[in-house]
Amino acid sequence: xxxxxxxxxxxxxxxxxxxxxxxxxxxxxxxxxxxxxxxxxxxxxxxxxxxxxxxxxxxxxxxxxxxxxxxxxxxxxxxxxxxxxxxxxxxxxxxxxxxxxxxxxxxxxxxxxxxxxxxxxxxxxxxxxxxxxxxxxxxxxxxxxxxxxxxxxxxxxxxxxxxxxxxxxxxxxxxxxxxxxxxxxxxxxxxxxxxxxxxxxxxxxxxxxxxxxxxxxxxxxxxxxxxxxxxxxxxxxxxxxxxxxxxxxxxxxxxxxxxxxxxxxxxx
Numbered sequence: 001x002x003x004x005x006x007x008x009x010x011x012x013x014x015x016x017x018x019x020x021x022x023x024x025x026x027x028x029x030x031x032x033x034x035x036x037x038x039x040x041x042x043x044x045x046x047x048x049x050x051x052x053x054x055x056x057x058x059x060x061x062x063x064x065x066x067x068x069x070x071x072x073x074x075x076x077x078x079x080x081x082x083x084x085x086x087x088x089x090x091x092x093x094x095x096x097x098x099x100x101x102x103x104x105x106x107x108x109x110x111x112x113x114x115x116x117x118x119x120x121x122x123x124x125x126x127x128x129x130x131x132x133x134x135x136x137x138x139x140x141x142x143x144x145x146x147x148x149x150x151x152x153x154x155x156x157x158x159x160x161x162x163x164x165x166x167x168x169x170x171x172x173x174x175x176x177x178x179x180x181x182x183x184x185x186x187x188x189x190x191x192x193x194x195x196x197x198x199x200x201x202x203x204x205x206x207x208x209x210x211x212x213x214x215x216x217x218x219x220x221x222x223x224x225x226x227x228x229x230x231x232x233x234x235x236x237x238x239x240x241x242x243x244x245x246x247x248x249x250x251x252x253x254x255x256x257x258x259x260x261x262x263x264x265x266x267x268x
Contacts, residue, residue, distance in 0.1 A: 016033075017030055017031070017032045017033040017034055017035075017036060018030070018031045018032040018036055018039060018051070018053060018071060019031065020070070020071065031051075031067075031070070031071030031072075032053060032055070032071060032074065034055055034056070035055065035056035036053050036054065036055055036056070037053075037054040037055070037056050037088050037089055037090070038052075038053065038054040038089050038090060038091060038092045038106075039051070039052075039053050039054075039092070040052045040053075040092035040093060040094055040104075041094075042094055042098055043094055043096055043098055043099075044098060044099040045070075047099070048068065048099070049067070049068055049069050049070040050066070050067065050068050050098075050118070051066070051067045051070070051071055052064055052065070052066050052067075052077065052092050052104065052106075052119065053065050053067075053074075053092075054088060054089035054092065054106075054108075056088065063076060063077075063078045063081070063089065063108075064076070064077040064078055064081075064089055064092070064106060064108075064119065065077060066118075066119045077115075077119040077120075077122075078122070079120065079121040079122065080113075080121040080122040080123060081108060081113060081122045081124075088108070088109070089106050089107065089108045090107040090108070090110075090140075091105075091106060091107040091141070091142060092104065092105075092106045093105050093106075093142070093143075093144045094144075095144065095148045095149060096144075096146055096147065096148055096149060097148065097149030098118075100149065101116065101149055102115075102116060102117055102118040103115065103116050103148070104118070104119055105125075105142065105144060105154065106122075107139055107140075107141070107142055110138035110139055110140065111124055111138070111139060112124070112125040112127055112139045112142060112156065112170070113125065114169075114170065125170040126170070127139055127156055127158065127162075127164065127170070127173060128164070128173045138158050138162075139156050139157070139158050139162075140157050140158055140162075140181075141156065141157040141181055141182060141183075142154055142155065142156045142157070142182070143155045143156075143182040143183065143184060143185045143198065144185065145185050145196055145198075145214075146185055146186050146187045146196055147187070147196055151167060151196070151214075152166075152167060152168050152169040153165065153166065153167050153196075153214060154166055154169075154170065155176070155182035155185070155198060155200075155215060156173075156182070157181045157182060157203070163175060163176040163178070163179050163180060163181070163203075164176060165214060165215050167214070176215045176216075177215065177216055177217065177218070178202070178209075178218055179202060179203050179204075180200040180201065180202060180203070180209060180215070180218060181200050181201055181202075181203050182198060182199075182200045182215075183199050183200050183201060183208075184198075184199050185197065185198045185199070186199075188210075188212070195212050196212075196214070197210055197211065197212055198210065198211045198214065198215055199211075199221070200218075207220060208220070208221045209221060
C-alpha cells in the first residue's frame with residue numbers, strides 16, 4: 001500500500017488531497033480532498049488504519065485531523081492545543097511503538113506538542129536551549145528516535161543556537177555538540193547488528209553528517225566521487241574566420257564584430 005499527499009504525478013503535492021494505492025501505484029483512490037500541510041501514517045496501519053493530517057484551504061484552517069478507518073472518515077484532533085491547534089502543523093511523527101504507547105508528536109505553530117493517547121488530547125512539551133532559552137524559544141524541526149519506546153529520545157532545532165536532544169521524552173534537554181539540524185533518525189543495520197543513527201546538516205551550509213552516539217559526535221557522510229570536468233578545448237590553429245551575410249564574423253573561441261566605421265575589433 002502507498003499513500004500520497006497531493007495528486008499522483010501532479011505538480012503541487014499540497015493542494016490535491018490524500019490518495020491511496022493498494023497496487024504499488026498502478027491505481028489510486030482519493031481519501032481526502034483539499035490542501036494538506038502534513039501527513040503521517042501509523043507504523044501499524046495494516047492493523048489500526050490510522051492516519052493524521054494537517055488540512056488547510058476552505059475545509060479547515062490547519063490543526064490536526066485523524067482517521068481510524070483508513071481515511072473513510074475524519075475527526076478533528078486538537079483538544080488541548082488551543083490557539084496552536086487552529087493553525088498550520090509543520091510535522092507529525094509517530095512513535096515506533098505506537099501500537100503500545102499511542103504516542104505522537106507534532107510541530108504546530110513552531111511549538112512541540114505530544115499526545116500519549118492516540119490524539120485524544122495534546123500537551124505542550126517545554127523545550128530549552130541552555131543559556132539561549134530566552135532568545136530562541138521556537139521549534140522549527142524535530143526528529144524521533146527509531147527506538148523511542150526504549151530510549152525516549154528526540155532531537156530538535158529551534159534557531160541559530162537551538163540544537164538540543166532529550167533522552168527522557170522532553171523532560172530535560174542537552175545541547176548538541178555541534179549546530180546541526182536533525183533530518184532523519186533510523187536504525188543503521190549491518191546484518192542483524194543495528195545502531196541508532198541520526199543524520200543532519202549544518203545550519204549554515206549543506207554539509208551532511210551522521211552520529212552513532214545520539215548527537216555527541218558527528219562525522220561527514222561520504223559523498224559520491226565526481227570526476228573533474230575535462231579542460232576546455234584550445235583555440236584551433238590556424239584560426240578559422242566565418243563571415244555571415246549580416247556582417248557578423250566569428251573567430252573560433254571569440255566573437256568578432258564589424259565596426260560601423262572601417263575596420264574590425266575583437267570581442268571575447
